[in-house]
Amino acid sequence: MATPHQPRRNDTRRRIQDVALELFAQQGYEKTSLREIAEHLDVTKAALYYHFKTKEDILVSIADDLAAPVAELITWAGGQPRTLETKQEMLRRYSDILWGASRFFRFIQENQATVRDLSIGESLKNNLHGLNSLLRDEDSSMTAQVRCITALFAMHAGMFAMQNIEGDPEEKRAAVLEVALDLVAQAEAPSAVTG
Amino acid sequence: MATPHQPRRNDTRRRIQDVALELFAQQGYEKTSLREIAEHLDVTKAALYYHFKTKEDILVSIADDLAAPVAELITWAGGQPRTLETKQEMLRRYSDILWGASRFFRFIQENQATVRDLSIGESLKNNLHGLNSLLRDEDSSMTAQVRCITALFAMHAGMFAMQNIEGDPEEKRAAVLEVALDLVAQAEAPSAVTG
Amino acid sequence: MATPHQPRRNDTRRRIQDVALELFAQQGYEKTSLREIAEHLDVTKAALYYHFKTKEDILVSIADDLAAPVAELITWAGGQPRTLETKQEMLRRYSDILWGASRFFRFIQENQATVRDLSIGESLKNNLHGLNSLLRDEDSSMTAQVRCITALFAMHAGMFAMQNIEGDPEEKRAAVLEVALDLVAQAEAPSAVTG
Amino acid sequence: MATPHQPRRNDTRRRIQDVALELFAQQGYEKTSLREIAEHLDVTKAALYYHFKTKEDILVSIADDLAAPVAELITWAGGQPRTLETKQEMLRRYSDILWGASRFFRFIQENQATVRDLSIGESLKNNLHGLNSLLRDEDSSMTAQVRCITALFAMHAGMFAMQNIEGDPEEKRAAVLEVALDLVAQAEAPSAVTG
DNA sequence: GATGAATGAGGTTTCATTCAT
DNA sequence: AATGAATGAAACCTCATTCAT
Numbered sequence: 009m010a011t012p013h014q015p016r017r018n019d020t021r022r023r024i025q026d027v028a029l030e031l032f033a034q035q036g037y038e039k040t041s042l043r044e045i046a047e048h049l050d051v052t053k054a055a056l057y058y059h060f061k062t063k064e065d066i067l068v069s070i071a072d073d074l075a076a077p078v079a080e081l082i083t084w085a086g087g088q089p090r091t092l093e094t095k096q097e098m099l100r101r102y103s104d105i106l107w108g109a110s111r112f113f114r115f116i117q118e119n120q121a122t123v124r125d126l127s128i129g130e131s132l133k134n135n136l137h138g139l140n141s142l143l144r145d146e147d148s149s150m151t152a153q154v155r156c157i158t159a160l161f162a163m164h165a166g167m168f169a170m171q172n173i174e175g176d177p178e179e180k181r182a183a184v185l186e187v188a189l190d191l192v193a194q195a196e197a198p199s200a201v202t203g
Numbered sequence: 204m205a206t207p208h209q210p211r212r213n214d215t216r217r218r219i220q221d222v223a224l225e226l227f228a229q230q231g232y233e234k235t236s237l238r239e240i241a242e243h244l245d246v247t248k249a250a251l252y253y254h255f256k257t258k259e260d261i262l263v264s265i266a267d268d269l270a271a272p273v274a275e276l277i278t279w280a281g282g283q284p285r286t287l288e289t290k291q292e293m294l295r296r297y298s299d300i301l302w303g304a305s306r307f308f309r310f311i312q313e314n315q316a317t318v319r320d321l322s323i324g325e326s327l328k329n330n331l332h333g334l335n336s337l338l339r340d341e342d343s344s345m346t347a348q349v350r351c352i353t354a355l356f357a358m359h360a361g362m363f364a365m366q367n368i369e370g371d372p373e374e375k376r377a378a379v380l381e382v383a384l385d386l387v388a389q390a391e392a393p394s395a396v397t398g
Numbered sequence: 399m400a401t402p403h404q405p406r407r408n409d410t411r412r413r414i415q416d417v418a419l420e421l422f423a424q425q426g427y428e429k430t431s432l433r434e435i436a437e438h439l440d441v442t443k444a445a446l447y448y449h450f451k452t453k454e455d456i457l458v459s460i461a462d463d464l465a466a467p468v469a470e471l472i473t474w475a476g477g478q479p480r481t482l483e484t485k486q487e488m489l490r491r492y493s494d495i496l497w498g499a500s501r502f503f504r505f506i507q508e509n510q511a512t513v514r515d516l517s518i519g520e521s522l523k524n525n526l527h528g529l530n531s532l533l534r535d536e537d538s539s540m541t542a543q544v545r546c547i548t549a550l551f552a553m554h555a556g557m558f559a560m561q562n563i564e565g566d567p568e569e570k571r572a573a574v575l576e577v578a579l580d581l582v583a584q585a586e587a588p589s590a591v592t593g
Numbered sequence: 594m595a596t597p598h599q600p601r602r603n604d605t606r607r608r609i610q611d612v613a614l615e616l617f618a619q620q621g622y623e624k625t626s627l628r629e630i631a632e633h634l635d636v637t638k639a640a641l642y643y644h645f646k647t648k649e650d651i652l653v654s655i656a657d658d659l660a661a662p663v664a665e666l667i668t669w670a671g672g673q674p675r676t677l678e679t680k681q682e683m684l685r686r687y688s689d690i691l692w693g694a695s696r697f698f699r700f701i702q703e704n705q706a707t708v709r710d711l712s713i714g715e716s717l718k719n720n721l722h723g724l725n726s727l728l729r730d731e732d733s734s735m736t737a738q739v740r741c742i743t744a745l746f747a748m749h750a751g752m753f754a755m756q757n758i759e760g761d762p763e764e765k766r767a768a769v770l771e772v773a774l775d776l777v778a779q780a781e782a783p784s785a786v787t788g
Numbered sequence: 789g790a791t792g793a794a795t796g797a798g799g800t801t802t803c804a805t806t807c808a809t
Numbered sequence: 810a811a812t813g814a815a816t817g818a819a820a821c822c823t824c825a826t827t828c829a830t
Contacts, residue, residue, distance in 0.1 A: 020810080036316030038233040041803065053804085055811050063804065120313035121231030137367060150370055150378040157364055158357040158382055165356040166349070172332060173352075175345055183345040187353055187386075194385075215793080236820065250794055252822065410814080426706035428623040431799065443800085445815055453800065510703035511621030527757060540760055540768040547754055548747040548772055555746040556739070562722060563742075565735055573735040577743055577776075584775075605789080626824065638825085640790050648825065 021059045023049055025073075028066045033115040037067065037122045064126055071128040074112040075135060077105045082138040092196050095143055096189050099159060102139065103185045106163055114168050136160070143192060152195040159191040216254045218244055220268075223261045228310040232262065232317045259321055266323040269304045270330060276300065277333040290338055290387050294354060297334065298380045301358055309363050331355070338387060347390040354386040411449045413439055415463075418456045423505040427457065427512045454516055461518040464499040465525060471495065472528040482586050485533055486579050489549060492529065493575045496553055504558050526550070533582060542585040549581040606644045608634055610658075613651045618700040622652065622707045649711055656713040659694040660720060666690065667723040680728050680777050684744065687724065688770045691748055699753050721745070728777060740780040744773040 027048045031040040042063055046053045060066045081101050088094040106113050116123055116132060123129050144156035166184035173180065222243045226235040237258055241248045255261045276296050283289040301308050311318055311327060318324050339351035361379035368375065417438045421430040432453055436443045450456045471491050478484040496503050506513055506522060513519050534546035556574035563570065612633045616625040627648055631638045645651045666686050673679040691698050701708055701717060708714050729741035751769035758765065 035320070036233075038231075039317070039320070042805090043803080051810095052812055054806085054813075057805070058811060115316075118315040118319070120315075121310075121317075122234070124313070125230070125234070140367070150368075150374055151381050153368060154357070154361070154365075154375075154378045154382045157360065157368075158353065158379075161356055161360040161364065162349070162353040165353065165360075169352055169356065170349075172335070173345075173348060179345055180349070183349045184353075186346050187349045190389075191382075213792095237822090238820080247795055248822085249796075249824090253793060253795095258821070425710070426623075428621075429707070429710070432801090433799085442816055444802085444817075447801070448814060448816095505706075508705040508709070510705075511700075512624070512706075514703070515620070515624070530757070540758075540764055541771050543758060544747075544751070544755075544765070544768045544772045547750065547758075548743065548769075551746055551750040551754065552739070552743040555742065555750075559742055559746065560739075562725070563735075563738060569735055570739075573739045574743075576736050577739045580779075581772075627826090628824080636789095637791055639792075639827085642826075643789060 020049075020051070020055070024056060024059055024066060025070050029070050029111055029115065032067065032119070033111045037115075037119050037126075067126065068128055070112065071132070074109040075128075075132060077108075078102070078135045078139070079131075081105065082135065082142065085142045090142070090145075092193060095192050095196075098139070098142065099163070099185065099188050099192065102160075103163060103181065103188075106167060107181060110167050113164070117164055117168065144195070148195065155191045155195040159188040159195075162188050162191065215244075215246070215250070219251060219254055219261060220265050224265050224306055224310065227262065227314070228306045232310075232314050232321075262321065263323055265307065266327070269307045270323075270327060272300045272303075273297070273330045273334070277330065277337065280337045285337070285340075287388060287391050290391075291384050293334070293337060294358070294380065294383050294387065297355075298358060298376065298383075301362060302376060305362050308359070312359055312363065339390070343390065350386045350390040354383040354390075357383050357386065410439075410441070410445070414446060414449055414456060415460050419460050419501055419505065422457065422509070423501045427505075427509050427516075457516065458518055460502065461522070464502045465518075465522060467495045467498075468492070468525045468529070472525065472532065475532045480532075480535075482583060485582050485586075488529070488532065489553070489575065489578050489582065492550075493553060493571065493578075496557060497571055500557050503554070507554055507558065534585070538585065545581045545585040549578040549585075552578050552581065605634075605636070605640070609641060609644055609651060610655050614655050614696055614700065617652065617704070618696045622700075622704050622711075652711065653713055655697065656717070659697045660713075660717060662690045662693075663687070663720045663724070664716075667720065667727065670727045675727070675730075677778060677781050680781075681774050683724070683727060684748070684770065684773050684777065687745075688748060688766065688773075691752060692766060695752050698749070702749055702753065729780065733780065737780040740776045744776040744780075747773050747776065 024045065028040070028045050031045060031048070034040075042053050042056055045066075046056055049055075056066070060069065081098065084101075085094060085098045088097075123132065139160060140157060143159065144153045146153075163184055166181070170180045170184070219240065223235070223240050226240060226243070229235075237248050237251055240261075241251055244250075251261070255264065276293065279296075280289060280293045283292075318327065334355060335352060338354065339348045341348075358379055361376065365375045365379070414435065418430070418435050421435060421438070424430075432443050432446055435456075436446055439445075446456070450459065471488065474491075475484060475488045478487075513522065529550060530547060533549065534543045536543075553574055556571070560570045560574070609630065613625070613630050616630060616633070619625075627638050627641055630651075631641055634640075641651070645654065666683065669686075670679060670683045673682075708717065724745060725742060728744065729738045731738070748769055751766070755765045755769070
């Protein structure tokens with residue numbers, strides 16, 4: 009039973025989002041002009057304004073779609089017991105989200121200064137903070153807390169910093185996840201390896 | 204009495220670099236205009252062009268100063284035996300460099316998309332790659348390699364991602380370094396902790 | 399017969415070309431700013447950029463329109479027998495073209511250094527060279543060749559160098575043409591007048 | 594009147610004039626900046642201002658030197674009988690002047706629009722007008738007058754329009770002069786050649 | 789005889805945005 | 810659903826020029 013899809017209703021809108029994200033990721037947000045987006049789509053700039061109120065709104069609409077799963081993940085994790093298993097499952101799911109929308113998250117990563125001042129900045133920051141809070145225990149040692157944060161950033165960095173390294177992408181992703189899982193495990197059980 | 208219009212000192216060039224870096228870090232490179240920099244210094248835009256050929260050139264001159272120590276570190280490490288101790292000493296020194304010019308490195312971190320297309324992008328990338336190559340062993344397991352990369356990124360992230368966490372800055376920095384040292388240690392001794 | 403079907407544009411584009419040529423001819427290309435052109439038209443500078451990509455592009459578009467007849471003339475003459483009559487007919491037609499767009503050709507004449515570096519320079523030079531080749535015979539005496547070139551330049555000079563001389567413009571134009579026709583006639587029949 | 598030449602006194606001044614003329618001729622007056630001139634000489638812009646009051650002044654000083662012979666020629670011719678022989682001698686001398694400072698006269702030719710608005714414009718125009726008046730007879734036929742003007746312009750054009758034609762430069766120059774001499778001869782003796 | 793530092797004016801170009809159609 | 814025409818603001822940059830040293 010295929011959904012009787014609304015004909016071409018969302019088509020242009022989606023194509024704008026797609027092209028915009030592509031260019032934002034390639035060149036950065038500020039260096040991508042609406043003219044450029046319009047040209048790639050073979051429409052006029054004014055057409056963009058039929059679908060979106062502002063340039064920022066294009067990005068917001070993308071973020072609304074792609075960052076939602078992170079918020080859901082936080083909600084989910086908030087309802088689970090704060091066990092190591094929960095935390096690790098959280099990381100696994102986060103890994104799926106990140107790789108499922110890697111173009112977007114890479115964009116966020118590479119345009120922090122820009123995104124910070126945009127309206128999406130706040131919510132992205134909150135997401136990150138939410139994940140963080142669920143992973144780390146505020147009463148644990150500073151080192152332990154750092155390990156948790158690092159687990160998160162390892163995954164972010166993993167999306168784009170591994171291009172120099174040879175190997176199967178899936179294998180790399182698995183390795184990144186493993187290191188992250190490890191870090192939260194060590195944060196929990198302080199039988200340190202350090203001498 | 205009226206203070207005579209003192210001619211600006213010789214340090215204008217330095218002051219430009221300083222203000223520019225401050226604003227670049229605060230607002231991002233593209234969102235910082237030369238007009239703004241000039242106004243902060245109480246000079247005209249044209250004065251900036253007396254000291255620097257282009258806007259990009261201002262950034263280049265800053266990077267030349269501040270990124271040089273990283274290149275030196277790479278040279279130094281290249282001349283040492285590839286032991287764990289060398290790697291860890293490298294991380295310690297890198298930590299010093301990073302925190303000694305944190306404003307600059309935070310700028311780089313938050314403006315990757317921009318920096319990538321600028322002339323400094325290449326050399327910064329090379330630096331990172333150089334550090335990376337010295338830390339990780341291409342023949343070791345993927346996981347081990349990821350640990351090394353993560354050690355590096357943990358330090359980068361540590362510069363700005365810890366502002367949410369309470370605690371003494373020095374203590375935080377030490378914790379970050381400890382986690383990084385740990386990661387390379389684990390990369391070397393594959394007696395995994397993972398379940 | 400073939401009507402060049404331009405989509406119905408407002409005449410703004412044409413008005414820009416007209417005002418621009420007027421000012422270029424009056425003051426020179428470099429000394430005419432886009433601000434000035436815009437003010438004459440009571441539009442903003444940005445409006446110019448809606449119609450033309452660059453300042454140079456305005457001139458190019460003018461040249462494309464006004465220099466085309468010369469290219470056509472060359473094509474026509476290329477298909478005729480290389481007789482004296484052909485050459486003289488060529489000069490007659492060239493005279494019509496020159497006087498029909500005298501503002502443009504005077505501009506070219508007075509801004510050679512500028513035009514040379516612009517993209518239209520090459521094609522204008524080719525036009526002149528084409529006319530030249532059709533007039534002169536490479537095997538004839540140097541003097542004969544010079545006479546042909548002079549015929550051409552006499553007409554160019556005639557457009558603007560006669561303003562000091564009194565007399566009816568049409569009469570002047572006819573006189574210039576007569577001298578030019580004479581020169582190619584003499585080039586052909588070397589029964590020299592020179593004492 | 595011969596000034597005993599101060600040793601290196603004028604050296605820089607002359608070098609500025611030389612480089613300036615070279616660049617003016619190559620690129621045009623407006624497109625040549627003082628920075629460029631200074632760089633070619635390995636001095637600072639400010640040094641130029643020690644020797645010349647303004648940019649225009651550099652050009653004026655060049656013109657004063659190089660256009661003076663034309664004024665002298667006019668004076669000389671004014672004192673001679675208005676015979677054909679005088680006119681032809683005038684052309685011969687003018688040819689010498691033109692080719693003796695061809696870089697300058699080519700510059701004038703290619704930058705008319707610019708030169709017109711500069712202070713030298715007036716005197717150059719007067720020179721040309723003076724030569725013209727001495728050649729042509731205001732009572733003669735329009736055609737005869739055009740022939741005289743053409744004689745002058747043939748020589749101007751000859752300086753740069755002959756580069757496409759093969760042949761010894763001196764031979765070309767002689768041919769140009771011959772045609773010019775011819776033209777004034779024909780202007781005098783109205784037994785037309787035209788068919 | 790020349791420099792270093794700076795300025796004020798102005799240049800071309802790009803941008804996000806608007807609005808009548 | 811989209812276009813054509815236009816705008817206002819601002820960007821980067823260059824220029825001729827000045828002046829204390």
